[in-house]
Amino acid sequence: MNLVALKMLLGDRAKYLGLVFGIGFATLLMSQQVSIFIGLMTRTASQIMDVREADVWVMHPRVKYVDELEAMPSVDLSRVRGVDGVEWAVPLYKGNAVIRSTEGLLQQVILMGLDDGSLVGRPPKILMGSLADLKRPNALMIDRAGHQFIWPGEPLQVGRIVEINDRRVEIVAIAKASPPFVTFPVVYTRYSEALRFTPPQRNKLSFVLVKAADGIDPRRLAQQIEARTGLQALTWQEFAWRSVRHYVERTGIPVNFGITVTLGFIVGAAVAAQTFYIFVLENLRQFGALKAIGVTDLQILRMVILQAFVVGVLGYALGIGLCSVFFWLTRDVPALDGFILRWQVIAGTGVAVAVIMVVSSLASIRKVFVLDPAVVFRG
């Protein structure tokens, strides 16, 4: 009876398409919004996740997340280096600065100062120029999104001169960095240059990045650093999650996205359930005839489940396909950089669609089960 069920489904073209598009819309809404939400939350920790060489981040005890900084005295770097189990420890500066382009445009940026020797903390991919050039005096590297932000529509170009706190510096390289939560451009220089570029302050050491020696557990090392120095030390995973959690708990972002995703689920479920219910209801007489002829309830249950499965799979594929197309089309849009459709979202949306279709078919099948087949004898 499977083929009969499919022909019944495809025979009513309008309802069939309505069902597929209803499920497709719900899938698109849920998967797209969840992806954007995950992308946004990932951005809150992107600068931590970009630094894969370091196992442990050491910071002032009052720092709550990556964008809330309280600098440490430079002597703390040596104190951390003195802890047993530390393979190496390097400084990292993170702060805000203002740059002025030759066209006179002022732009606030995130300034990252990397260890002069190792350049630990550099972005994962250099698109143009050379990392070695960063070792020249008055050299700056900018991320691609920042370049597009400051010089929109212009091709990527090294050799541009900008001013940073009244110092003329040259952009020697362009990198692909994970975008931060705030949409400021990210510029990189050496740690010593960052100290020169920024106004005088008593303390300027934002973080100490630590590599654990072979065989040393990073979590245990972090505990040891805290015990020995009184500073706060977290593994990169702990620090990343702490930053994500801060935005989840302290902002309205999750609530708003949660509402949208829930609405997508409810609207999708309502549209699909109602259309499927009407579809079954309009075929009730046919189902009654089938029951009278001798088709069992189990066979009819299988037919309805197959119909629900088919529209569910097609609608889901349509929605995921549209969502993929959305992220593919926007892959070069700086504002949406880093937003991708993850397999976890694909799987989770699949579960949600399955729930919608199970609810829809259960609501409909009840009507068929209680149907008195004698209805077919009534003109």
Place this chain on the structure above:
Amino acid sequence: MRARGVVKDFDNGGNVSRVLHGVDLEIESGRLTLLIGPSGCGKTTLLSILTGILSPSAGEVDVKDVCITRLRGARKARFRREHLGFIFQQYNLLPALTAAENAAIPLVADGMPLRAAAERGRATLARIGMAEHADKLPNQLSGGQMQRIAIARALVHGPSVIVCDEPTAALDEQTGRTVMEILREIASNPENAVLVVTHDNRVYHFADRIVTMNDGRITGEMTPPSAPVRAPKLTPDHPPEGPHA
């Protein structure tokens, strides 16, 4: 097919109404039997019980020496699809299936693949002069043609009892006559019993036997007329005329 002491009560929120009062009826093979009576007299309820669609409150029904009132659920459904053929007033064809596929439904329900079953449906349609319409959808056919597809559906699996509920009610006189001629031919096979519930006195002369019913009881039998009755259609206020057996 034999009914013994069939009683049917319907409970409408504590208000029990008796629709059938101990009906005894036997439908013989090789004969076309008409069951007639005014609207509301219990014909459809009796038909539903005779075919195992409804269960009686009391009494028993045997079909081919099997007491179908004792069968339950899927076994009863299987018995219906193996031994009974149904023809409904409103045809109840599946609009998305072709004529051949509609005719094949009882075979498909029994597990035969649709393609193979449709071939059997096509052959059955050919038997009743509908071969040229085998690939058409129901909405491309007239009422008479749809009813003939329903007849093919009732015959395709070779049931021993064919049950028809007002098969000519929605048809014009000529088409109704064609349908009854087909049913008459089916009944001429000594292996087949055909039971037709009808209000249509234009078809009485096709019957081998006419059973009358009123107020939930079998009231008697009529001798079928030898020629078509030209009188107005039967209504509840105008019971059938003719010599009762």
